[in-house]
Amino acid sequence: MSAIAVAASERIDSPTRRSLRRLIRHRTAMVGLAIVVAFLAIAVFAPLVAPYDPTRTSWTAIRRAPSALHWFGTDENGRDVLSRVIWGARASLLAGVVSVAIAMAAGVPVGMLAGFRGGWIDALISRFTDAMLACPFLILAIALAAFLGPALENAMIAIGISATPIFIRLARGATMAAKVEDYVEAARAIGNPRWRVAVRHILPNIVPPLLVQATLTIATAIIAEASLSFLGLGQQPPAPSWGSMLNTAQRFMEQAPWMAIFPGLSIVLVVLGFNLLGDGLRDAFDPRSR
């Protein structure tokens, strides 16, 4: 191969591409991705995958142990636990993704503004962020959900708002670091307006840490949604959600332990998937952090 060809092939190898290659070679991250994709598929194709209607009760099959007919057994109303776990994946994943989307939509612009402008704007935003971070995540989410009223949508809003300060702080820090880079100076020097420098030059460069944080926060948000539903502040019956299934299962622990085991295992598995993927993304995009 000629020297020119070698140089050309190296030029194509952008940092993003190198990171992606590191990600693909990251074994545990790929396991995480597989788990996440599997759960996403289950959630999307729930009507096709679930063997039974998740809300159909059957008085002849109450609290049946796992069998060939009902792999995960049945609950106190004779509903198929497997079908409810499958449909519950919808509520959990939806809550995880939507609440993180809310947190990012609110947090990233505010954080970038604080980091980019500095001065009193930054001081004001930072103190406000400190105040929100001073209320432990779940307690803030519970309080918000309580005042908003019990519903899955409100739980998502409550979790999203509670997670917002994480993204404000991260976007602020990353923006401050990017702001002093030469390419930002150059973009300003040629006369780009401030908003364009922020959106076109800084934003693309702070995406990797935001992506890592988003993945890890989805894991936290899924646990938070399960917690709120467990307390009765999330998904309302009879619609299935893993948290509310666990709430009911607690009352039948002696007679029907399977009602508690399978929804819980599902939470652990999907959260583990997002955590593995998030850790892998961090290793891939920031090899120094290992």
Add this chain to the structure above:
Amino acid sequence: MTGFLIRRVGQVVPTLLFVSLLIFGLQQLMPGDPALILAGEERGDPLVLAQIRAELNLDRPLHEQYVLWLFNVLQGDLGFSWRIREPVAKVILEKLPVTVQLGLMAFAIACLIGIPAGIVSAVRKDRPADWIANGVALAGISTPNFWLGIMMILLFSVNLGWLPPSGYVPLTVDWRQSLATTIMPAFVLGTGIAAVLMRHTRSAMVQAMSQDYVRTARAKGLAERVVVAKHALRNALVPVVTLGALELGTLLSGAVLTEQVFTIPGFGKLIVDAVFNRDYPVVQGVVLVVAVIYVGLNLAADVLYVLINPRLRHA
């Protein structure tokens, strides 16, 4: 040091002010008129409603309501519980010792598991012990503590019958019973934090083990055990101690669900019950107290960090 203290405490004031705004703002999210909820069956009577509104200052403009509320809070008056019919501050003070006992036990368990696991994992980096410790920590972080609690009740109470599944006995009444009722919830709460502590200890130890002073200690022929315990660990523990103090705040969050699962009448159960009884002053009071505790812990962690790190003392 004094200058640092003054500056650091000075930062706390605006933070707490924003916290108070945030918590006061919660009330505005509430659907419906609080006076209607309070009036109960007399909600049709405009006189009763007017009286309630006047009592709660609801008839004043929002900014006046906030100032009055803040003024009361600063005097230790967190309002009056709508359901329990007692001052919120009193109710909270009654429940606090239960959660503190649970929290301290959980924290002790977390340190006993997390720190040794982190040390082993760092010393045996990239070997099976490290992989196992990391795997267990990841599983710990991924498991919701209320489900772990349910599974422990299933195993230790329902199947083995060793421990009571729920309830609480105060330490002052019978310490044995008290430990029996709190050991499972404390373990459940502690494991999540153990996982975080393990990760912090591991990364601090890995860093410490690569420092020059560790190489020097090895070069002069010290036993590896001494190098790890006296040279690396002492330095590595500095960030772990401070990060650990912050995890105490996480404990308060975790306590909400754990107390619910084990029916322990602490702080966490108080907020959940208040949520369901629509006892909003109690919800606000609990969030406020938790936030103040958390800000205090943050401050303590920062001061502790400077105190145990002589290099920062004169900075």
